[in-house]
Amino acid sequence: MRYAKGHKTTTRxxxxxxxxxxxxxxxxxxxxxxxLMSDAGLTHGGFYAHFDSKEELFQxxxxxxxxxxQEKLTRLAxxxxxxLEAMIRDYLEPWHRRCPERGCAAASLGADIARYxxxxxxxxxxxxxxxxxxxxxxxxxxxRHMRRRVAIAIFGTMMGTLQLARAVADRRLSxxxxxxxxxxxxxxARGPET
Amino acid sequence: MRYAKGHKTTTRxxxxxxxxxxxxxxxxxxxxxxxLMSDAGLTHGGFYAHFDSKEELFQxxxxxxxxxxQEKLTRLAxxxxxxLEAMIRDYLEPWHRRCPERGCAAASLGADIARYxxxxxxxxxxxxxxxxxxxxxxxxxxxRHMRRRVAIAIFGTMMGTLQLARAVADRRLSxxxxxxxxxxxxxxARGPET
DNA sequence: TGTACATCAGTGAACGCGCGTTCACTGATGTAC
DNA sequence: TGTACATCAGTGAACGCGCGTTCACTGATGTAC
Numbered sequence: 341m342r343y344a345k346g347h348k349t350t351t352r353x354x355x356x357x358x359x360x361x362x363x364x365x366x367x368x369x370x371x372x373x374x375x376l377m378s379d380a381g382l383t384h385g386g387f388y389a390h391f392d393s394k395e396e397l398f399q400x401x402x403x404x405x406x407x408x409x410q411e412k413l414t415r416l417a418x419x420x421x422x423x424l425e426a427m428i429r430d431y432l433e434p435w436h437r438r439c440p441e442r443g444c445a446a447a448s449l450g451a452d453i454a455r456y457x458x459x460x461x462x463x464x465x466x467x468x469x470x471x472x473x474x475x476x477x478x479x480x481x482x483x484r485h486m487r488r489r490v491a492i493a494i495f496g497t498m499m500g501t502l503q504l505a506r507a508v509a510d511r512r513l514s515x516x517x518x519x520x521x522x523x524x525x526x527x528x529a530r531g532p533e534t
Numbered sequence: 535m536r537y538a539k540g541h542k543t544t545t546r547x548x549x550x551x552x553x554x555x556x557x558x559x560x561x562x563x564x565x566x567x568x569x570l571m572s573d574a575g576l577t578h579g580g581f582y583a584h585f586d587s588k589e590e591l592f593q594x595x596x597x598x599x600x601x602x603x604q605e606k607l608t609r610l611a612x613x614x615x616x617x618l619e620a621m622i623r624d625y626l627e628p629w630h631r632r633c634p635e636r637g638c639a640a641a642s643l644g645a646d647i648a649r650y651x652x653x654x655x656x657x658x659x660x661x662x663x664x665x666x667x668x669x670x671x672x673x674x675x676x677x678r679h680m681r682r683r684v685a686i687a688i689f690g691t692m693m694g695t696l697q698l699a700r701a702v703a704d705r706r707l708s709x710x711x712x713x714x715x716x717x718x719x720x721x722x723a724r725g726p727e728t
Numbered sequence: 729t730g731t732a733c734a735t736c737a738g739t740g741a742a743c744g745c746g747c748g749t750t751c752a753c754t755g756a757t758g759t760a761c
Numbered sequence: 762t763g764t765a766c767a768t769c770a771g772t773g774a775a776c777g778c779g780c781g782t783t784c785a786c787t788g789a790t791g792t793a794c
Contacts, residue, residue, distance in 0.1 A: 343736085343737060343738095343789085343790085347737075348736090348737065351737080351738090366649065367563075367645070367646065367649055369561075369563040369780095370649065372779070372780060372781080373780080373781060373782085374779085374780085374781090382737095382738070382739090383738070383739050383740065384739090384740085384781090384782095385738070385739050385740055385741090385782095385783085385784085386737065386738045386739070387781090387782085388781095388782070388783075389736085389737065389738075390737095393781080393782085394781065394782095440648075446698070446701070447645070448645055448648075449645060450644070450645050450694075450697045450698070450701055451561070451641070451642055451643055451644050451645035451646060451697060452561065452645060452646075453701040454634075454642075454697065454700035454701045455560065455561055455564065458703050461701060461702060461703035462703040464701050464702065464703075465701075465702040465703050465704055465707060468698065468701075468702060469707075488710075489710070489713070489714040489717060490714070490718070492695070492698070492710065492711050492714040492715075493691060493695065493714040493715055493717065493718030493719075494718075495694075495698070496691055496694035496695035496697075496698050496711065496714070496715055496718070497687060497690055497691040497694055497695075497718065498694070499694040499697070499698065500644075500689075500690035500691055500692070500693040500694020500695070500697070501686070501687065501690035501691075501694070503644045503645060503648065503690075503693070503694070503697075504640070504644070504662065504686070504689070504690050504693065506648035507640070507644055507647040507648045507655060507658050507659075507662075508655060508658065508659040508662060509652050509655035509656040509658075509659050510659060513659060513663075516682075516683070516686065517686050517690065519683070520683040520684070520686040520687040520690070521686075521687055521690055523683060523687065524684070524687030524688075524690070524691065524722050525687075527721075527722065527726055528718050528721065528722070530726070532721055532724070532726075537756085537757085537769085537770060537771090541770075542769090542770065545770080545771090563747095566746070566747060566748080567747080567748060567749085568746085568747085568748095576770095576771070576772090577771070577772050577773065578748090578749095578772090578773085579749095579750085579751085579771070579772050579773055579774085580770065580771045580772070581748090581749085582748095582749070582750075583769085583770065583771075584770095587748080587749085588747095588748065588749095
């Protein structure tokens with residue numbers, strides 16, 4: 341073989357890495373195969389040796405992005421003085437509004453995912469379950485079912501407020517949205533009996 | 535004039551009406567000018583006599599959709615036994631998951647709006663302020679600033695959880711997401727001291 | 729060791745297609761005289 | 762009242778373009794004998 345063993349796998353990972361960033365930043369329709377491949381240092385013709393279709397790449401890229409988010413939030417939660425509050429605060433920091441390409445794919449692609457095929461939504465669902473479980477694990481109180489319900493709502497609040505913060509034009513309002521989101525997510529985490 | 539006075543305005547409104555539905559259902563990139571015009575009973579060539587660009591139509595269609603949502607929520611809130619709870623429950627009912635074309639444009643187009651030009655985001659922002667004020671007006675407690683902050687978070691929660699409910703594949707999980715969203719939004723509305 | 733052939737990741741021209749946008753035109757009606 | 766012309770909402774062919782996808786090919790290296 342004229343390429344080192346594992347070379348193709350490396351290339352494939354590179355394409356996924358690039359796609360996961362650009363899809364989050366520009367949207368799935370906002371970036372084409374040719375641009376992605378060129379970003380990965382290749383020409384567009386080789387694409388179909390790695391993926392069956394753009395949608396298959398999208399699934400992989402979305403999964404990769406959500407894994408990264410899961411890892412980052414896990415790291416934050418487990419750090420000293422971390423916990424759920426660290427996750428919530430980091431998710432709703434200005435860096436996240438500014439850098440969708442390094443952020444949560446649910447927030448940057450959520451409205452689109454709803455319109456994709458079932459297999460794509462299954463992939464999303466699996467990763468979402470991971471995030472929900474992570475949040476649930478760090479809730480201070482409640483039985484398993486209640487923690488799960490609260491975790492779902494906290495993630496919905498985080499994702500929704502981040503998206504709103506990105507969608508408005510005024511910086512001040514956007515800051516206010518992020519702050520409101522933090523406050524609300526923390527309130528939900530504390531539970532109604534505080 | 536060979537058309538009744540006000541005819542052009544009527545046609546324009548018809549195009550906006552059609553666009554506002556199809557954009558919400560299929561996404562902005564998911565439907566073309568020709569399809570929209572044909573849906574409105576016209577041919578595509580006439581489009582630019584009504585709008586400067588697809589983006590201008592998008593702004594109008596989004597504004598129209600958000601006005602409809604504002605009106606519906608206002609009606610619900612003002613009905614007997616309505617209030618904030620009626621708004622929250624209706625927003626997170628299964629009909630809304632199933633029918634984005636009749637629903638909230640923030641939920642169906644949120645991720646996209648963040649990527650559009652500033653003028654488009656200004657339009658969104660104005661309509662969002664209306665929704666925030668509506669929710670704030672129906673909160674049971676708090677001063678002006680606190681009501682506003684809570685209202686923002688409630689809307690973020692509603693929008694975020696609806697989007698999640700649409701993005702997952704499993705019906706049961708989707709139902710659970712809607713229920714969690716209702717519960718959380720009601721908790722936020724009640725405030726921390728319940 | 730040397731030659732012939734197989735492998736296969738990546739190349740780049742080409743495909744049909746639908747997009748947003750432009751524009752010369754139509755044709756029904758209004759106005760001028 | 763009749764004729765000529767102006768108006769203008771809507772028509773449909775055409776534009777260049779970029780898209781996702783296909784495919785015959787390249788060329789460096791491995792293997793067979």
